[in-house]
Amino acid sequence: xxxxxxxxxxxxxxxxxxxxxxxxxxxxxxxxxxxxxxxxxxxxxxxxxxxxxxxxxxxxxxxxxxxxxxxxxxxxxxxxxxxxxxxxxxxxxxxxxxxxxxxxxxxxxxxxxxxxxxxxxxxxxxxxxxxxxxxxxxxxxxxxxxxxxxxxxxxxxxxxxxxxxxxxxxxxxxxxxxxxxxxxxxxxxxxxxxxxxxxxxxxxxxxxxxxxxxxxxxxxxxxxxxxxxxxxxxxxxxxxxxxxxxxxxxxxxxxxxxxxxxxxxxxxxxxxxxxxxxxxxxxxxxxxxxxxxxxxxxxxxxxxxxxxxxxxxxxxxxxxxxxxxxxxxxxxxxxxxxxxxxxxxxxxxxxxxxxxxxxxxxxxxxxxxxxxxxxxxxxxxxxxxxxxxxxxxxxx
Amino acid sequence: xxxxxxxxxxxxxxxxxxxxxxxxxxxxxxxxxxxxxxxxxxxxxxxxxxxxxxxxxxxxxxxxxxxxxxxxxxxxxxxxxxxxxxxxxxxxxxxxxxxxxxxxxxxxxxxxxxxxxxxxxxxxxxxxxxxxxxxxxxxxxxxxxxxxxxxxxxxxxxxxxxxxxxxxxxxxxxxxxxxxxxxxxxxxxxxxxxxxxxxxxxxxxxxxxxxxxxxxxxxxxxxxxxxxxxxxxxxxxxxxxxxxxxxxxxxxxxxxxxxxxxxxxxxxxxxxxxxxxxxxxxxxxxxxxxxxxxxxxxxxxxxxxxxxxxxxxxxxxxxxxxxxxxxxxxxxxxxxxxxxxxxxxxxxxxxxxxxxxxxxxxxxxxxxxxxxxxxxxxxxxxxxxxxxx
Numbered sequence: 001x002x003x004x005x006x007x008x009x010x011x012x013x014x015x016x017x018x019x020x021x022x023x024x025x026x027x028x029x030x031x032x033x034x035x036x037x038x039x040x041x042x043x044x045x046x047x048x049x050x051x052x053x054x055x056x057x058x059x060x061x062x063x064x065x066x067x068x069x070x071x072x073x074x075x076x077x078x079x080x081x082x083x084x085x086x087x088x089x090x091x092x093x094x095x096x097x098x099x100x101x102x103x104x105x106x107x108x109x110x111x112x113x114x115x116x117x118x119x120x121x122x123x124x125x126x127x128x129x130x131x132x133x134x135x136x137x138x139x140x141x142x143x144x145x146x147x148x149x150x151x152x153x154x155x156x157x158x159x160x161x162x163x164x165x166x167x168x169x170x171x172x173x174x175x176x177x178x179x180x181x182x183x184x185x186x187x188x189x190x191x192x193x194x195x196x197x198x199x200x201x202x203x204x205x206x207x208x209x210x211x212x213x214x215x216x217x218x219x220x221x222x223x224x225x226x227x228x229x230x231x232x233x234x235x236x237x238x239x240x241x242x243x244x245x246x247x248x249x250x251x252x253x254x255x256x257x258x259x260x261x262x263x264x265x266x267x268x269x270x271x272x273x274x275x276x277x278x279x280x281x282x283x284x285x286x287x288x289x290x291x292x293x294x295x296x297x298x299x300x301x302x303x304x305x306x307x308x309x310x311x312x313x314x315x316x317x318x319x320x321x322x323x324x325x326x327x328x329x330x331x332x333x334x335x336x337x338x339x340x341x342x343x344x345x346x347x348x349x350x351x352x353x354x355x356x357x358x359x360x361x362x363x364x365x366x367x368x369x370x371x372x373x374x375x376x377x378x379x380x381x382x383x384x385x386x387x388x389x390x391x392x393x394x395x396x
Numbered sequence: 397x398x399x400x401x402x403x404x405x406x407x408x409x410x411x412x413x414x415x416x417x418x419x420x421x422x423x424x425x426x427x428x429x430x431x432x433x434x435x436x437x438x439x440x441x442x443x444x445x446x447x448x449x450x451x452x453x454x455x456x457x458x459x460x461x462x463x464x465x466x467x468x469x470x471x472x473x474x475x476x477x478x479x480x481x482x483x484x485x486x487x488x489x490x491x492x493x494x495x496x497x498x499x500x501x502x503x504x505x506x507x508x509x510x511x512x513x514x515x516x517x518x519x520x521x522x523x524x525x526x527x528x529x530x531x532x533x534x535x536x537x538x539x540x541x542x543x544x545x546x547x548x549x550x551x552x553x554x555x556x557x558x559x560x561x562x563x564x565x566x567x568x569x570x571x572x573x574x575x576x577x578x579x580x581x582x583x584x585x586x587x588x589x590x591x592x593x594x595x596x597x598x599x600x601x602x603x604x605x606x607x608x609x610x611x612x613x614x615x616x617x618x619x620x621x622x623x624x625x626x627x628x629x630x631x632x633x634x635x636x637x638x639x640x641x642x643x644x645x646x647x648x649x650x651x652x653x654x655x656x657x658x659x660x661x662x663x664x665x666x667x668x669x670x671x672x673x674x675x676x677x678x679x680x681x682x683x684x685x686x687x688x689x690x691x692x693x694x695x696x697x698x699x700x701x702x703x704x705x706x707x708x709x710x711x712x713x714x715x716x717x718x719x720x721x722x723x724x725x726x727x728x729x730x731x732x733x734x735x736x737x738x739x740x741x742x743x744x745x746x747x748x749x750x751x752x753x754x755x756x757x758x759x760x761x762x763x764x765x766x767x768x769x770x771x772x773x774x775x776x777x778x779x780x781x782x783x784x785x
Contacts (some may be wrong), residue, residue, distance in 0.1 A: 021642060021669035022679065023746050025605040249604060311658035319663045376668045383640065383664050391606055 002227050002271040002394040004234045005069040005193065005279040007144070007167065010043055010050070011110050012077040013346035015367055019380035025387030032338050042152035045348040049246035050109040056245075056256055060096045065096055066272040067263055071242075075108030075128050076344060078135065089135070089281035096136040102275035103132050105140035105163065111343035112307060114145055114154045115177035115294060116321040124340070125161060128229045142198050142276045143164065146345050148195065148239070148297040149304060152290060155186030163190070165280040167239065168196035169297040174289055181234035182286035183279075192289050192381050193299060195239040199226065208253040216254060219261035227269055233284040235274060239297070299354070312375040317348060319382060321343065323329050323389065330392045339385055342378070350374035397430045398493065398505065398512040398519075402460075404673065408615055409698045410532045413507055413565070413589045417530070419453040420590065420766040421773065427499050428458045431493055431515075433465030445697070446496050461496060465489040467511060485548045490514035494522065499601030503639050504777055508532060510548055513555035520558065526780035529559035531569055533619075533695045536576050540618040540692035553577060560780045563587050563773070565696040566717020572693070583778050589722050591701045594678050604683055604711065608639040608744050611684040613677070613699040614691070618645030620714065621690035628688065632662045632736035636744055637665075644669045644680055680704045686743050690730045691716050700725065701764060704757035709743050709750050711736060711767060721764050724756040 017034035060067050071092070073081075081088045107113055107124035110132065114121045125143075133139055144164040145154060146370040150168035158166050170180025180194035199222075207217050228235055238395045241248065263273070276281055298306040309316055320342055327339045350366045351374045368374040397418055401411040422428050434447065447462040466485040493515045502523075507516035508530045520527040535544040535552055554557070556562060562584045564570040570586050573579040614620040622643065628642040643653065643666070650668075657666045672680060681687070687703035687710045694716035703714055704710050704722055713730035714717055728736045743750045 021604045021644075021667055022601070022676070023601055024640075024667065025607065026603040027605050028599065243738050308633070311655055312663070315658040315661050315663040375654060375658070375663075376670075379663055379667060383667060386664050387605055387607060394606065 001232055002230050002266075003274050003279065003282055004226065004266065005070065005140045005235050005237045005274050005276055006068075006269065007072065007104070007237070007276060009144075009240070010071065010073040010242045011082075012038070012045070012080050012339045013344045014076050014080070015041070015112065016347065017380050019377055019384060021314040021380065023393075024380050025270045027388075027391070029334075030159060032384070033341065038333045041367075042084045045243055045247050045360060046081070046088050048251070049243050050081075050085065050088045051091065052251070053242065053245040053259075054088060054095065056258050056260060057101075058091060058094055058098075060260065063098055064267050066267045067315075068102070068273045068275045068278070070097070070104060071095075071275045072104035072106050072131075072289065074106060074110040075124075075131050076110060080132055083184075093136060093239070100275070102142070102277060103136055103138045103140055104144045104167070104221065105129055105132070106144050106275060107146055109340050109344050110146050110346070111340070112149070112304075112317065112345050113343060113346070114149060114157065115304070115308075115319075116317065117324055118157055119297055120321070120324060120343075121162065123159065123170075126363060126367070129355060134360075135230075142193075147306075149294050150186075150192070150289075151294040152187050152292050155190045155192070156188040157315060159186070159188050159190040165191040165193060165275065167193050167237075167276065168301055169295055170197070170237070170287070171291075171295045171302040173302065174291050176294060178286060179234060181230055181236050181283065183235075183283045184286055184289035187229060187288060188292050191285070192237055193235070193237050193276060193279055193283075194236050194289070197297070199236060200238045200240050203238065203258075204244045204248065205308050206256070207244075207249045207255055207332055208212075211367070217258065219258050220264050221233040221269075222258075222262055223265040223269060225267070227271060231254050233282075235283040237279065259285075280389065305354065306352050307345055310351070310371075312353075313348045313351050314370075315348070316351065316378055316382065323386065326393070330389055332388075332392055335385065335388055335392065342381060342385065345373070347378050351378065397428050398507045398515045399430055399432050400508065400511045402432050403429070408773065409589075409696070410508060411488050412698055413532060413608075413696075416590050417506075417769070417773065418458065420770040422456050422458045423454050424767075424770055424774070425700075429502065430460045431496075432460060432462050433467050433489055433511075434462040434497050435548065437465060438579055439638075446492075461500075463489065463492045465492070466493075466568060475481065483551070486511055486551065487514050490518050496517050499631060502690045503779060504528065507559075508553070510535065510552040512556060513551050514556075516555060517558050520711050524784070526777075526784055527559045527562075528561050528563060528776060528780050530563045530565075531556075531573065531695070532565055534569070534572065534577070536572060537569075537693040537695055538617075538619050540621075542618065542619055544695045559583075561585060563776060565693045567716040568722050569695040570713065572695075585772070587772045588717075588764060588777070589696050589698055589701075589770040591698065591705060591761065591764055592766070594681070594702065601679075604640055604642075606638075608686075609642060610638055610639060610686045610688055610740060611642045611644060611680055611703075612688055612690075613644045613672075613680070613703070614689065615645050616643060616649040616653050618649065619646075619692055620647075621692050622649055622653045624690035624730055624733050624736070625688060626653065626662065626666065627733040628655055628690070628705045628737045628740060629657075629662055629666050631733065632740050632744070633662065635741050637667060639744070640685075641666045642669050642680065643667070644677065649784070651769050660768045677702075678706070681708060684708050686711065686740055687736045688736065688740065689713065689716060689718075690728075690736065692730050696716070701761050704754075704761040707751075707754040707758040710757055711739050711743075722757055722760050723743050724753060724760055726753075 014033040108128040144167040145344045450457045689712040697716045697718035700718045710725040
């Protein structure tokens with residue numbers, strides 16, 4: 001009997017409004033984010049992806065007892081869903097009430113705090129826990145870091161926070177031929193679930209015919225691949241962005257039908273779906289997953305160069321965390337909130353100048369005309385925060 | 397009058413200067429027909445051939461003829477990305493001007509810089525009228541004494557040779573023409589650009605509140621020395637961590653300058669405003685504490701005059717013509733960023749001196765007017781015409 005752990009990521013950043021030089025330090029209290037742009041993007045994605053897919057999941061949960069699903073939803077995405085798509089929130093609550101949907105912990109702001117500041121990291125994880133608890137009545141026990149970023153050091157922090165396990169990428173360079181479908185442990189002892197990236201990406205990136213050499217992937221083919229390749233003490237971890245369904249792969253590719261039949265056929269063949277917590281106990285322990293260098297699920301590099309690959313990104317991140325103490329000391333709630341929103345990893349991702357296939361992916365997700373424009377705008381927004389901080393310190 | 401870029405579609409100082417010359421000539425009674433290229437990309441079919449408009453200045457009209465062209469004003473700065481054959485396009489444009497000029501009566505041809513040289517030469521040959529070439533910048537300036545584009549230099553030199561008289565925008569440019577292009581000194585007249593008064597009430601509002609602001613206004617291109625501005629920024633920020641350095645301008649070095657700024661860890665201290673014009677540009681001058689122009693080679697440098705007009709302290713490179721109009725301006729070798737940073741730090745620390753310097757510069761800038769420039773041009777026109785009498 002094959003077991004599959006399905007985990008879906010939902011994240012939407014608060015995209016910055018265009019900040020001109022004349023807005024920097026203008027002291028007019030205007031919002032750093034562009035409500036209209038964020039609303040438009042979120043509602044489009046909700047209509048095309050979140051709402052239809054959540055309805056489908058609700059139906060599958062009602063019809064199939066052996067079906068379960070795991071979500072991780074960032075705080076900034078939940079804020080936007082609450083404001084712009086209450087329907088999606090209601091559907092998520094219904095899913096949670098089935099008792100077969102697990103919600104993971106992560107940073108509220110989808111930030112890279114784990115790489116820069118343990119205190120800020122802890123704060124954002126706690127803030128996210130509170131929100132998940134309030135909305136869905138769950139206290140997460142498993143952790144997923146922004147973009148599945150993992151290092152031995154991060155694993156240690158996660159363990160100290162009391163989590164029973166963590167998700168990350170089944171990166172070849174760390175696995176060296178070992179199966180990603182068993183449980184691994186970090187050197188500190190924290191159990192890990194690893195993304196099976198080939199099978200996950202078969203759905204997330206290679207589903208539609210346009211990017212495949214042959215016909216679109218069929219549910220029976222995919223079910224057959226999984227059922228014929230794994231032992232009983234393995235769990236296949238299919239991790240992907242929730243927007244895969246209906247947004248990255250449009251409805252007309254047949255992605256919703258595919259998913260529905262895939263679940264039905266898997267269960268029909270005696271396989272089952274397990275949550276992340278369950279997967280950690282179902283799969284046998286295989287060995288260490290040991291990496292001092294951060295790995296992630298992004299790009300073909302599976303490292304953090306999508307956010308720290310050039311000097312603009314490196315300097316911007318260093319600057320944001322450099323002012324942490326002063327920002328927190330200001331006790332100015334709006335300033336602190338704006339500073340935290342600027343930590344969202346997407347702002348740095350937009351600045352990425354790696355070209356190749358990955359560059360296309362970066363451009364797809366960016367609302368800027370170039371990575372340099374993204375830097376210029378971030379730079380303005382950051383400088384505005386710095387000047388506001390100055391003024392608070394002068395007046396206080 | 398054969399121009400190339402013209403406000404509001406200008407990217408540099410040439411457009412501003414050309415407009416100043418044309419409108420003040422019209423104002424003082426000259427009949428000016430201005431011929432300008434209208435950019436059409438290499439991909440688009442050539443639909444437009446010519447288009448005539450009338451512009452108005454102080455109640456008087458002047459005629460502007462637009463001819464479709466594939467030339468962009470600063471194409472030679474970015475030859476690698478220029479889609480077509482620049483030189484072919486320049487000559488192609490010249491022929492069009494020749495075709496349309498049949499309908500225009502004129503006594504003298506006034507051209508501006510290398511792009512208009514082929515037009516000038518063809519017109520002079522055909523009509524046997526005096527040709528005056530205005531030299532706003534040379535390829536030597538634009539490539540910052542590096543490797544000039546050979547084709548462009550060739551055209552430029554032809555212009556210097558064929559024109560009856562050359563108008564250099566500064567003594568600096570005159571000496572450059574003599575030294576680097578072997579132009580006979582007696583063929584060159586110096587006419588500084590003028591400047592339109594900036595409205596003192598143009599200040600729109602507060603921004604960059606409470607921090608020292610140092611500005612760079614110009615294209616991000618090797619000629620303007622943006623890298624030196626960054627080096628100064630790095631040195632000054634070490635002493636004044638709140639200082640903000642602003643680049644107002646676009647250009648072929650946009651990406652390199654951003655990368656260099658990040659390497660110097662200047663995120664949050666160096667900002668990129670993009671190309672500003674009109675009230676926005678004035679607004680930035682008003683907000684600035686110091687104006688710095690580290691140009692490697694600057695024939696004139698109108699922007700320094702604009703900053704002086706608003707009473708801002710001005711630090712400029714020794715290799716800029718505008719220093720001749722602003723004796724109080726602080727001049728430094730463009731490469732001496734230590735000294736430039738020292739001056740910036742001193743001015744930031746000594747408000748009184750900064751204000752005093754700004755006031756002196758403001759007074760000096762008031763002597764620089766287009767009326768004066770146009771009076772000088774009149775004499776040059778007369779002189780050129782006498783050659784044909």
